[in-house]
Amino acid sequence: MSTARGKKDTIIVGVDFGTTYSGVSYTFRGKPDPSSEIPVVRGWQEGTGCDKVPTQLKYEVSSEATPLPSRKRCAAGSYADLKAADVHVVKWGFPASKDKGSIQMLKLLLDPQQELPPYVSRTQLESQLKQIGRGVVEATADFLDKLKTQALEALDKRYGKAFMATTKIDYILTVPAVWSDAAKDATLRAAEMAGLHKSRNLQMITEPEAAALYALKQMEGVTLTVGDTYIIADCGGGTVDQISYEVISLDPLRIKECAAGTGGICGSGMLNMRFEEHVKARMGVASFEDYCEKNPKDWGRCIEHFELRTKRDFNPLALAQHPEDMDDMSVPLAGAKEDASSGIERNYLILTPDNLNSIFRPVMESIVRLADEQYNLLIEEGKTPKGIILVGGFGESNHLFNVLKLHFVETKDFEVLQPPNAWSAVARGAVIHCIEGDNLVQARIARHHYGVVTRFAYDPTKHSRKDCIFDEDDxxxxxENQVQWYVKKGQSMPSGTPILLPFHFASSIKLQSEVISLVVSDEDEAPLEWSHTARTRTLGTIQVNLENLGNGKWKKRKTDTGRKFVVLDYNVGMSLGSGGLVFDVRVGEKICGSLRAKYD
Known part of the structure; x- marks a missing residue:
């Protein structure tokens, strides 16, 4: 009997690569788990039972001269001469999170265009990577490889090694919606380096879209009606993405994006950074650094307590009517020097409600501003949102729930909602996307203008003389130097319906390939003439292979003077998919192949 299986008999693995925590969810496509019961990997080292694992790595630099257990660490001065084989991940996840020297917030470096908050140092993060001779894509691949290995162990335990040996795995990776296309491509390259592409079916989906699929599926058949519009706030460790969807069908469930997504770096990990800055200010920089150097494990326990207890228990608005009931909170700071004036007593740091409010307030205000921005965008589009749905680990925060509830208290028929399993909603939603297919989301909103640098027939009333050239072929x-814009910022792009970018080439000989320059602009009105600015820039290039088009596709022509040349007319199809831009090349009705942009 044949053991070959079709596409239905595959395992779907959703990978939520997060700024502070990452998670993995999975199901068997042939008999998928109910959306509310899609399992997540929980068997982490030192973190069993937790839905996610810290996105942290600890490297060791060692000599190749001896076997790994006895290798000696190299001196810092030799880092520039490192080879890939000299660098090893010795800790990751929970064990690495307890080490002061671990690499964290790695994800924030994948998109250089995103502005980092003042309490996250890009220079420091880049310096850590430089010391071990790793680029951000390589380090991301190292982490994803560890995540994949742990996921495969979980799959073996559930389905058995014999079953897994003959079953293909389809991976789907999540990325922030506010990321540039280049950053999404960098994440994809890291996933490929980690071996997630071996099934040849690696997909991507934006985090808020995945979260929305999970959240709205939980409401399906209960509270949803056609025409409902909801803001989805994916509040993670590093980023908060907000996106809005309108329900256009219930059976089957179909939704469409109805306002351009917004986001910022104001996740819960920023609270950890602000807490560290707070402690540093209380102790003094020199004393704090001396304490961390001498008591790294104790400082790790302090951060862990703040992460798992203090952040989650802080909920002052629940006691707003009785301010006198708001007690001080304490976090362990074992080994710290007693200093009553700094609030350090008996190995504990005392945090007053004012202290905690000063840590929380800027982050909360940033999230509220994003919610207001998304709400106002919907009103401008003539939509009336019914509420905001909080997902992501930070989305489970009672304080955040109450802050938003208080902020929108005067807004008629508007609710703040928290679905179950909010922390793992993104990974579970990615799996739902693979089960349901791309048809679930019927349309998406373009976040930029997209076009190509091209040339037009010269018109002295429209074009600058400096761009005028004579083509000797025709x-x-x-x-030259003109831009043809094919997608406008804010434009609704139907799923599965590509925008066709027509190209006409004239040449004395048949070309083997052609390079297309893609450009992107964030201006309200896209410029007609190409000029690189902070808001209008090169997105990347597409290498179009023309070798296999066949002789019949090239048409012979003659100029007025009798010169012979050939022309080719073809299209590049551009679609806005769940994870970003997708390209293919078409001649007539025939799709001749897929394309991948090389991003700048």
């Missing part, structure tokens, strides 16, 4: 005058 003996005509053209205006």
């Amino acid at each position: 003996e005509k005058w053209y205006a």
